[in-house]
Amino acid sequence: MDIPRYWRLRNQRYRLEGTECTECGEKSFPPRCVCAKCKSDSLQPFRFSGKGTIYSFSTIYQALDTFDKDIPYSIALVKLEEGPLITTQLADISPDEIKIKLPVEMVIRKIYEDGEHGPIQYGYKFRPVLNK
Amino acid sequence: MRQTAIIGIGQTPVREHWDYPIRGLAVKALRAAMQDAGTERIEGLFVGNMLSGALAEQEHLGALVADYAGFPGIEAVKIEAACASGAAAVRQAVLAVASGHLEIAAAVGVEKLTEFSGKFSSKALATAADADYEASIGLSFAALNALMMQRYMYEYGYSKEDFSPFPMIAHHNAQFNPNAMFRYPITKAQYLKAKPIADPVNLLDSSPVSDGAAALIIVPLEKISRFAGKGVKISACEITTDSIGLDNRENPIILAAAQKSARAAYKTAGVLPKDISVFEAHDAFSIITALSLEASGFVKDGQAPRLAAEGIYNIDGRLPISTFGGLKGRGHPVGATGVYQLVEATEQVRGCAPDKLQVPDVRTAMTQNIGGSGATVVTSILEKI
Ligand SMILES: [Zn+2]
Helix, strand or coil: CCCCHHHHHHHHHHHHHHEEEEECCCECCCCCCCHHHHHHHCCEEEEEEEEEEEEEEEEEECCHHHHHHHHCCEEEEEEECCCCEEEECCCCCCCHHHHCCCCEEEEEEEEEEECCCCCCEEEEEEEEEECC | CCCEEEEEEEEEEECCCCCCCHHHHHHHHHHHHHHHHHHCCCEEEECCCHHHHHHHHCCCCHHHHHCCCCCCCCCEECCEEEECCCHHHHHHHHHHHCCCCCCCCCEEEEEECCCHHHHHHHHHHHCCCCCCHHHHHHCCHHHHHHHHHHHHHHHHHCCCCHHHHHHHHHHHCCCCCCCCCCCCCCHHHHHHHCCCEEEEEEEEHHECCEEEEEEEEEEHHHHHHHHCCCCCCEEEEEEEEECCCHHHCCCCCHHHHHHHHHHHHHHHHHCCCCHCCEEECCEEEEEHHHHHHHCCCCCCCCCHHHHHHCCCCCCCCCCECCCCCHHHHHCCHHHHHHHHHHHHHHHHHCCCCCCCCCCCCEEEEEEEEEECHHHHHHHHEEEEE
């Protein structure tokens, strides 16, 4: 991913920042240009708590180019406690421990390295909630 | 708006076509369709393709294919809607003729994938998903389908083996289609042992990358007698969209765009799901076949694998699907797939499918071409004249 694009995504990748509609209260991730529910364009940034539960998941054995060295790795749709689903990689969990409804929380991890000399890109992943 | 008909069909076999450039494949299918129609001219050309720019470094396929087909100067444009590019191009050809703007239009779907490394082509295919929030964090196309399949299995209590009928039907039918890529049957044991791609999706759930081109010649229904080809009425060709991100859908295991597109197609054609005698499904992954059957109103949500096990989607069943092998067996040359489906449905309605694949007395056939994880859907209905 080119650096300007990655930089543009920093508030989403590091802070889980989406949008909240000031008209109807609908919360969205990724951020929207227009409210998906009431079509208002009066939206403000909204930072999600990063807590949720697993809605669906998969473990990847054949990956896109850039992620080849990470296989096997696991991904999920996580139902955030504020409502929306988010697509994410999972961290600190083995494939046989993953279950639908498992409580998870956001952490910042390395997403990928662009070759030996390229920038390292970080962003959100989700891991099982600690101290449970 | 005028009613329209398919008057000519053409296709290349779905293969690894390393000996043909993209223009050569497209022209081959187009000329076959023109010969079938008995025409030496077309007034407009709509080319369905997804990845010529990303892979072959060639965009501008409208002008390129028109030129190499011998029609420099005509209206010609490429239409892109991920895996639904093919039927989306057909939709544009239908509108051009229905509106009275063109008297004879061609839709050609073409794709070349196999000469590029698998990693390169799967990265290119993933551009159909949300680049910022799906592909760039490590989700391939198979991964998105795995998320749908896992949740579907959880909600309806299915196990992996319950999906085996879908690829088995595709491979069974493909063995009798001379244009199919995989002309051999598979067993349930082979399905269960196949290499995992993105659990629970394995290799035999997944349609192969392939090369191919298919073409249709479309004319006003009232003018079919001027042509040599056997006309088939286009009763509906309806395109709809949904959120590109799977996570932004109201329910990730309901293909809302397919529901809308199928309902619109039934309304336009004035038919009901029970009137359809053949359904060319978009079986890019086994789960998509199930979701497509359900969204199209052929079966209640969560019931498709159950009915598949009873054999109703087999070639001799109540609603044969993927009768020429579908995406899994015939192959999935992405931007060409929607046109292949319509070529095959035309053969079923004309009654000229290969012996073991011809469904008796087909009056009405339906195709559904799905882009991405369900963000663009084109449902078409063909009827015997
Ligand atoms: Zn709103």
